[in-house]
Amino acid sequence: MKFVSLLEPNAVKVMSSVSSKKRLMHDLAEIVDSVYGIDAPRVVEALMERESLGCTGVGHGVALPHARLSGIDEVKGVFLLLEKPMDFDSVDRQPVDVVFGLFAPEEAGVEHLKALALVSRTLRDPAFCAKLRANPDPSKLYTILTESQSVQAA
Template sequence: MELADILAPRAVLSCTGVTNKRQLFERLADTASGLTDFTSAQILDALTSREELGSTGLGNGIAIPHGKLTGLKGVTAVFARLDQPIDFDAVDDQPVDLVVMLLAPVGAGADHLKALSRVARLLRTEAITEQLRAETDAMRLHEVLTAPVETTYAA
Protein backbone atom coordinates (compact mmCIF):
# COMPACT_ATOMS: atom_id res chain seq x y z
CA MET A 1 0.00 0.00 0.00
CA GLU A 2 1.39 3.35 -1.07
CA LEU A 3 0.56 6.62 0.64
CA ALA A 4 -0.65 7.98 -2.71
CA ASP A 5 -3.46 5.39 -2.54
CA ILE A 6 -4.87 6.74 0.73
CA LEU A 7 -3.75 10.41 0.92
CA ALA A 8 -5.73 12.81 -1.27
CA PRO A 9 -4.16 16.19 -2.12
CA ARG A 10 -6.93 17.94 -0.15
CA ALA A 11 -6.01 15.82 2.89
CA VAL A 12 -2.68 17.62 3.37
CA LEU A 13 -2.65 20.50 5.82
CA SER A 14 -0.06 23.09 6.67
CA CYS A 15 -1.44 24.08 10.08
CA THR A 16 -0.96 27.31 11.91
CA GLY A 17 -2.31 28.19 15.32
CA VAL A 18 -2.67 24.63 16.63
CA THR A 19 -1.51 24.67 20.25
CA ASN A 20 -2.57 21.28 21.62
CA LYS A 21 -3.48 17.72 20.73
CA ARG A 22 -7.25 18.32 21.00
CA GLN A 23 -7.14 21.19 18.49
CA LEU A 24 -5.04 19.07 16.17
CA PHE A 25 -7.46 16.14 16.39
CA GLU A 26 -10.37 18.50 15.69
CA ARG A 27 -8.63 19.87 12.60
CA LEU A 28 -7.79 16.35 11.38
CA ALA A 29 -11.36 15.16 12.04
CA ASP A 30 -12.84 18.12 10.17
CA THR A 31 -10.67 17.37 7.15
CA ALA A 32 -11.36 13.64 7.27
CA SER A 33 -15.08 14.29 7.52
CA GLY A 34 -14.93 15.92 4.10
CA LEU A 35 -13.26 12.80 2.70
CA THR A 36 -15.57 10.21 4.26
CA ASP A 37 -19.23 9.66 5.14
CA PHE A 38 -18.49 10.29 8.83
CA THR A 39 -19.02 13.38 10.93
CA SER A 40 -16.16 15.22 12.57
CA ALA A 41 -17.53 14.10 15.95
CA GLN A 42 -17.44 10.41 14.98
CA ILE A 43 -13.87 10.70 13.74
CA LEU A 44 -12.78 12.71 16.76
CA ASP A 45 -14.27 10.04 19.02
CA ALA A 46 -12.36 7.28 17.19
CA LEU A 47 -9.09 9.20 17.47
CA THR A 48 -9.46 10.12 21.13
CA SER A 49 -10.60 6.61 22.08
CA ARG A 50 -7.43 5.17 20.55
CA GLU A 51 -5.22 7.87 22.05
CA GLU A 52 -6.56 7.09 25.53
CA LEU A 53 -4.90 3.67 25.21
CA GLY A 54 -1.50 5.33 24.81
CA SER A 55 0.12 8.11 22.86
CA THR A 56 0.59 7.65 19.13
CA GLY A 57 3.58 9.99 19.27
CA LEU A 58 6.46 7.94 17.89
CA GLY A 59 9.30 10.30 18.71
CA ASN A 60 11.44 12.66 16.65
CA GLY A 61 8.49 15.04 16.27
CA ILE A 62 6.29 12.45 14.54
CA ALA A 63 2.85 11.12 15.45
CA ILE A 64 0.50 8.69 13.73
CA PRO A 65 -2.87 8.98 15.45
CA HIS A 66 -5.30 6.42 14.15
CA GLY A 67 -8.74 5.01 14.64
CA LYS A 68 -11.21 2.50 13.25
CA LEU A 69 -14.72 3.20 12.04
CA THR A 70 -17.44 0.70 11.23
CA GLY A 71 -18.58 1.19 7.65
CA LEU A 72 -15.58 3.18 6.44
CA LYS A 73 -14.96 2.24 2.79
CA GLY A 74 -11.18 2.05 3.00
CA VAL A 75 -8.08 3.32 4.76
CA THR A 76 -7.95 7.12 4.69
CA ALA A 77 -5.04 9.37 5.64
CA VAL A 78 -4.72 13.05 6.54
CA PHE A 79 -1.32 14.72 6.93
CA ALA A 80 -0.65 17.82 9.02
CA ARG A 81 2.55 19.84 9.22
CA LEU A 82 2.36 22.08 12.25
CA ASP A 83 4.07 25.47 12.20
CA GLN A 84 4.77 25.11 15.94
CA PRO A 85 5.39 21.71 17.56
CA ILE A 86 2.90 20.68 20.26
CA ASP A 87 3.10 18.46 23.30
CA PHE A 88 1.89 14.99 22.35
CA ASP A 89 3.08 12.77 25.20
CA ALA A 90 5.39 11.12 22.68
CA VAL A 91 7.65 8.27 23.73
CA ASP A 92 10.71 10.57 23.69
CA ASP A 93 8.84 13.46 25.39
CA GLN A 94 9.60 15.68 22.38
CA PRO A 95 6.90 17.87 20.82
CA VAL A 96 5.30 16.82 17.54
CA ASP A 97 5.12 18.77 14.27
CA LEU A 98 4.56 16.06 11.63
CA VAL A 99 1.34 14.07 11.88
CA VAL A 100 -0.26 11.42 9.69
CA MET A 101 -3.73 10.44 10.84
CA LEU A 102 -5.00 7.09 9.63
CA LEU A 103 -8.59 5.89 9.66
CA ALA A 104 -9.40 2.28 8.83
CA PRO A 105 -12.54 0.21 8.61
CA VAL A 106 -13.24 -2.05 11.58
CA GLY A 107 -11.95 -5.48 10.57
CA ALA A 108 -9.35 -4.14 8.11
CA GLY A 109 -6.47 -5.45 10.18
CA ALA A 110 -3.99 -6.17 7.38
CA ASP A 111 -4.64 -2.97 5.44
CA HIS A 112 -4.51 -0.88 8.62
CA LEU A 113 -1.21 -2.46 9.66
CA LYS A 114 0.25 -2.04 6.16
CA ALA A 115 -0.68 1.64 6.19
CA LEU A 116 0.78 2.17 9.68
CA SER A 117 3.97 0.39 8.66
CA ARG A 118 4.31 2.34 5.42
CA VAL A 119 3.80 5.70 7.13
CA ALA A 120 6.17 4.87 9.99
CA ARG A 121 8.86 3.72 7.55
CA LEU A 122 8.46 6.85 5.42
CA LEU A 123 8.64 9.22 8.38
CA ARG A 124 11.71 7.50 9.81
CA THR A 125 13.60 8.66 6.71
CA GLU A 126 15.52 11.77 7.72
CA ALA A 127 15.66 13.21 4.18
CA ILE A 128 11.87 13.07 3.95
CA THR A 129 11.21 14.60 7.35
CA GLU A 130 13.66 17.39 6.53
CA GLN A 131 11.76 18.13 3.31
CA LEU A 132 8.42 18.07 5.11
CA ARG A 133 9.64 20.44 7.81
CA ALA A 134 11.11 22.85 5.23
CA GLU A 135 7.93 23.02 3.11
CA THR A 136 4.73 24.92 3.85
CA ASP A 137 2.84 24.54 0.56
CA ALA A 138 0.21 21.80 0.86
CA MET A 139 0.59 20.62 -2.76
CA ARG A 140 4.35 20.34 -2.39
CA LEU A 141 3.92 18.47 0.91
CA HIS A 142 1.63 16.02 -0.89
CA GLU A 143 4.24 15.54 -3.61
CA VAL A 144 6.95 14.77 -1.04
CA LEU A 145 4.70 12.30 0.80
CA THR A 146 3.53 10.46 -2.30
CA ALA A 147 6.67 10.54 -4.45
CA PRO A 148 8.21 7.22 -5.44
CA VAL A 149 10.90 6.32 -2.92
CA GLU A 150 13.77 6.87 -5.39
CA THR A 151 12.55 10.41 -6.13
CA THR A 152 12.04 11.28 -2.49
CA TYR A 153 15.48 10.11 -1.41
CA ALA A 154 17.20 12.02 -4.21
CA ALA A 155 16.00 15.46 -3.08
Protein backbone atom coordinates in the same frame (compact mmCIF):
# COMPACT_ATOMS: atom_id res chain seq x y z
CA MET B 1 0.36 -0.04 -0.63
CA LYS B 2 1.36 3.50 -1.56
CA PHE B 3 0.73 6.97 -0.14
CA VAL B 4 -1.18 7.92 -3.28
CA SER B 5 -3.84 5.33 -2.33
CA LEU B 6 -4.07 6.72 1.23
CA LEU B 7 -4.13 10.47 0.60
CA GLU B 8 -6.29 12.90 -1.31
CA PRO B 9 -4.54 16.16 -2.25
CA ASN B 10 -7.00 18.17 -0.12
CA ALA B 11 -6.20 15.96 2.91
CA VAL B 12 -2.74 17.56 3.16
CA LYS B 13 -2.71 20.73 5.24
CA VAL B 14 -0.34 23.19 6.88
CA MET B 15 -1.67 24.38 10.23
CA SER B 16 -0.47 27.69 11.65
CA SER B 17 -1.11 26.86 15.28
CA VAL B 18 -2.79 24.14 17.26
CA SER B 19 -3.39 24.83 20.93
CA SER B 20 -3.67 21.26 22.30
CA LYS B 21 -3.68 17.59 21.46
CA LYS B 22 -7.48 17.53 21.77
CA ARG B 23 -7.75 20.49 19.36
CA LEU B 24 -5.49 18.63 16.93
CA MET B 25 -7.82 15.60 17.07
CA HIS B 26 -10.78 17.87 16.32
CA ASP B 27 -8.90 19.47 13.40
CA LEU B 28 -8.05 16.02 12.00
CA ALA B 29 -11.69 14.97 12.36
CA GLU B 30 -12.94 18.07 10.54
CA ILE B 31 -10.60 17.36 7.63
CA VAL B 32 -11.67 13.69 7.54
CA ASP B 33 -15.30 14.84 7.50
CA SER B 34 -14.81 17.35 4.69
CA VAL B 35 -12.54 15.18 2.51
CA TYR B 36 -13.87 11.66 3.11
CA GLY B 37 -17.39 12.36 4.43
CA ILE B 38 -16.90 10.63 7.78
CA ASP B 39 -18.80 12.14 10.71
CA ALA B 40 -16.36 14.36 12.67
CA PRO B 41 -17.69 13.61 16.20
CA ARG B 42 -17.29 9.85 15.58
CA VAL B 43 -13.74 10.43 14.33
CA VAL B 44 -12.81 12.49 17.42
CA GLU B 45 -14.26 9.82 19.70
CA ALA B 46 -12.34 7.03 17.92
CA LEU B 47 -9.07 9.00 17.93
CA MET B 48 -9.36 9.86 21.63
CA GLU B 49 -10.27 6.27 22.49
CA ARG B 50 -7.17 5.01 20.63
CA GLU B 51 -4.99 7.68 22.24
CA SER B 52 -6.16 6.55 25.70
CA LEU B 53 -4.56 3.15 24.99
CA GLY B 54 -1.15 4.76 24.46
CA CYS B 55 0.28 7.87 22.91
CA THR B 56 0.68 7.86 19.14
CA GLY B 57 3.53 10.38 19.28
CA VAL B 58 6.32 8.13 17.97
CA GLY B 59 9.25 10.49 18.50
CA HIS B 60 11.44 12.89 16.53
CA GLY B 61 8.53 15.32 16.10
CA VAL B 62 6.21 12.77 14.46
CA ALA B 63 2.73 11.63 15.56
CA LEU B 64 0.63 8.91 13.93
CA PRO B 65 -2.86 9.16 15.40
CA HIS B 66 -5.07 6.43 13.98
CA ALA B 67 -8.47 4.85 14.45
CA ARG B 68 -10.79 2.21 13.08
CA LEU B 69 -14.19 3.48 11.97
CA SER B 70 -17.40 1.96 10.73
CA GLY B 71 -18.75 3.29 7.46
CA ILE B 72 -15.54 3.48 5.43
CA ASP B 73 -14.36 0.84 2.96
CA GLU B 74 -10.64 1.57 2.69
CA VAL B 75 -7.77 3.02 4.68
CA LYS B 76 -7.50 6.81 4.30
CA GLY B 77 -5.06 9.37 5.61
CA VAL B 78 -4.63 13.02 6.51
CA PHE B 79 -1.24 14.72 6.65
CA LEU B 80 -0.64 17.84 8.73
CA LEU B 81 2.48 19.94 8.98
CA LEU B 82 2.33 22.18 12.05
CA GLU B 83 4.12 25.51 11.68
CA LYS B 84 4.53 25.63 15.45
CA PRO B 85 5.45 22.30 17.11
CA MET B 86 3.16 21.28 19.97
CA ASP B 87 3.37 19.07 23.03
CA PHE B 88 1.92 15.65 22.23
CA ASP B 89 3.17 13.56 25.18
CA SER B 90 5.40 11.72 22.70
CA VAL B 91 7.63 8.84 23.77
CA ASP B 92 10.74 11.06 23.53
CA ARG B 93 8.98 14.12 25.05
CA GLN B 94 9.77 16.15 21.91
CA PRO B 95 7.10 18.46 20.47
CA VAL B 96 5.32 17.27 17.34
CA ASP B 97 5.10 19.09 14.00
CA VAL B 98 4.58 16.20 11.53
CA VAL B 99 1.22 14.43 11.91
CA PHE B 100 -0.15 11.62 9.75
CA GLY B 101 -3.64 10.47 10.74
CA LEU B 102 -4.80 7.07 9.49
CA PHE B 103 -8.40 5.93 9.39
CA ALA B 104 -9.33 2.33 8.62
CA PRO B 105 -12.51 0.28 8.37
CA GLU B 106 -13.31 -1.51 11.63
CA GLU B 107 -12.66 -4.89 10.04
CA ALA B 108 -9.45 -3.90 8.18
CA GLY B 109 -6.79 -5.94 9.94
CA VAL B 110 -3.86 -6.41 7.58
CA GLU B 111 -4.54 -3.34 5.40
CA HIS B 112 -4.55 -1.06 8.44
CA LEU B 113 -1.28 -2.56 9.68
CA LYS B 114 0.34 -2.29 6.23
CA ALA B 115 -0.65 1.39 6.01
CA LEU B 116 0.62 2.09 9.53
CA ALA B 117 3.92 0.33 8.74
CA LEU B 118 4.33 2.29 5.49
CA VAL B 119 3.71 5.65 7.16
CA SER B 120 5.84 4.79 10.19
CA ARG B 121 8.77 3.53 8.09
CA THR B 122 8.67 6.57 5.80
CA LEU B 123 8.38 9.15 8.58
CA ARG B 124 11.18 7.49 10.57
CA ASP B 125 13.64 8.80 7.95
CA PRO B 126 15.10 12.09 9.28
CA ALA B 127 16.04 13.32 5.78
CA PHE B 128 12.51 12.71 4.51
CA CYS B 129 10.99 14.58 7.47
CA ALA B 130 13.45 17.43 6.97
CA LYS B 131 12.28 17.68 3.36
CA LEU B 132 8.65 17.84 4.51
CA ARG B 133 9.44 20.49 7.11
CA ALA B 134 11.27 22.59 4.49
CA ASN B 135 8.24 22.72 2.17
CA PRO B 136 5.28 24.29 3.99
CA ASP B 137 3.01 24.23 0.93
CA PRO B 138 0.22 21.61 0.80
CA SER B 139 0.64 20.81 -2.91
CA LYS B 140 4.42 20.37 -2.53
CA LEU B 141 3.88 18.22 0.55
CA TYR B 142 1.41 16.02 -1.33
CA THR B 143 3.93 15.59 -4.15
CA ILE B 144 6.75 14.74 -1.74
CA LEU B 145 4.58 12.20 0.08
CA THR B 146 3.13 10.51 -3.00
CA GLU B 147 6.43 10.37 -4.86
CA SER B 148 8.35 9.06 -1.85
CA GLN B 149 8.16 5.39 -2.78
CA SER B 150 9.56 5.85 -6.27
CA VAL B 151 12.46 7.87 -4.84
CA GLN B 152 13.14 5.26 -2.14
CA ALA B 153 12.95 2.44 -4.68
CA ALA B 154 15.52 4.07 -6.96
